[in-house]
Amino acid sequence: MIALLRRDLTLALRAGGGFGLGLAFYLILVALVAFGVGPEGALLARIAPGILWVGALLACLLSLDRIFALDREDGSLELLATAPLPLEGIVTMKALAHWITTGLPLVVAAPLLGLMLNLPGPGFAWLFVSLLIGTPALSVLGTFGAALTVGLKRGGLLLSLIVLPLYVPTLIFGAEVARRGAEGLAVQTPLLLLAGITCGTLALLPFASAAVLRVNLR
């Protein structure tokens, strides 16, 4: 499993784009929002936590279809499925690789973009923490969506239609943590709920993803 993770990370690095593309998209999105709503600092400060969360979510969505598509094309997905590793483990490692290449850079970049959006001082730490806790759930859910649509020719749009509603609870609690943190309120309740969702999806969803993948590889 470690070898698989290392392989995926190397592939993502070699191909380039993996890290950079999502980050660039995130930056552009934040800039576009600022263009859209105007440069007024107080307004931007108020909506910053929500924008940064939505942006992270969309940037995450962008690279989902690559999780399985490349392996599917060159046939290594079939090889992996027949390998002695349980498919659940493979799926988890794929999600982890996606999180390290896409989620983690977003988490690190978010506070910097928060500067641009005039995010209030106490918000930075909580934005960082909420994204750090929440993005693994996004990757795992996304892996499920990618596994569902792996065999389809034009899966991209369908993938977003399926995955985005699944992101709703994570987004709500995550953005709530960041918002309350920015306003200096207590963050414990949404933070615990967010962590609960992440743990739950991490524990259960790989089984669903693996089942779906088995169906698709039949």
Added chain:
Amino acid sequence: MRSLWEYANPKKFIETSQRVLPAVTWASVACLVVGLIWGFFFTPEDYRQGSTVKIIYLHVPSALMAINAWFMMLLASLIWLIRRHHVSALAARAAAPIGAVMTMIALATGAIWGQPMWGTWWVWDPRLTSFLILFLFYLGYIALWAAVEDDDTAADLTSILCIVGSVFAVLSRYAVNFWNQGLHQGASVMRAGALAGDTEERVSNVFALPLFVCIAGFVLLFVALVLLRTQTEIRARRMRALVARERRG
């Protein structure tokens, strides 16, 4: 002893549903006509809501059916995954567009009612928002059915999506509750028969009786449409199989 599983046989299902369908259809039409006419023409106005209270006869039944249709799809999906009865998977497929339309009706009537009552077409109220999310789930489910070519694969994939989606629909419901306390009144219909309690909030009998007739009408309409559409799906599937066999020679 005849068992329910007999209807897992497509032929048997078509035969029986063919026999039941006219009765269900006419019962549903009768209930809807009686309930809606009763509700529209022969109920008084509410002292606060005026005549807009009449929208309840469409809004509440469609909202109920929007949720129940998803439940039925969940059950059918589970039956398909566990016992692999094709009729079950096709029934889930047949129910999805009905559920989506019911969600649309609930949202549309709600918006039209909200405009004069709350002064806005749309508020980000927990109930409204979770219905919007439910609608998105229906869309994703229908789109996935349409996108996958092989029938059995599509049935498997959509069943798993339905189960995962159910969990997340419930999660979203509570998340949204947390996110915003709403304007929407609580579910007062089920308390309609309650003896004691807050008379202010419960739906009085004048409104409740035609409402129950309407709910019965919507349930029967749903059953009739599911039977009809499942038949259609069975036939379409058989046709695809025949055409495929023909091509192979």
Added chain:
Amino acid sequence: MPELGKYAATVLSAYGVSLLLLLALTGVSLWRARRVRAELAEVEARTKK
């Protein structure tokens, strides 16, 4: 026609939209049922030969 008061447009449009949607759904279901049935009959007749 009952007296609908100032909310007449609201109530009527709600009924209109809902009935339209229900009729459309039923219509589409019936139309597709009929078409598929006809097509199946045709295919069955062809394969019997």
